[in-house]
């Protein structure tokens with residue numbers, strides 16, 4: 001269970017789920033192709049982040065609903081006010097949560113389908129490299 005929380009915290013901190021060192025994003029909304037430390041490829045297959053978009057949409061709409069629904073039942077708050085808060089919230093939250101839902105998705109996938117040494121390139125920093133004959 002500790003591994004789950006470690007992976008979740010790495011996802012929320014936008015770090016590589018394998019090593020926890022490499023950053024997922026090089027700039028806002030642009031992901032690195034692989035971890036700069038262990039070289040784990042962040043996009044494991046075509047359309048890999050479709051599920052993160054679903055997670056993003058669910059979280060965004062749940063938060064927007066949790067804010068707007070109580071306002072709809074309060075007679076002191078006009079419907080127009082609830083709409084003026086709820087509509088921008090529903091539009092902006094998916095943008096605000098974009099990075100972290102990708103990190104959460106990557107961590108969840110790594111928890112359910114862990115990366116093995118065979119999935120990482122040979123030059124990965126977390127795989128012990130065989131010592132060459134020229135080294136002492």
Ligand SMILES: [Zn+2]
Nearest residue numbers: 016019035038
């Ligand atoms: Zn890494």
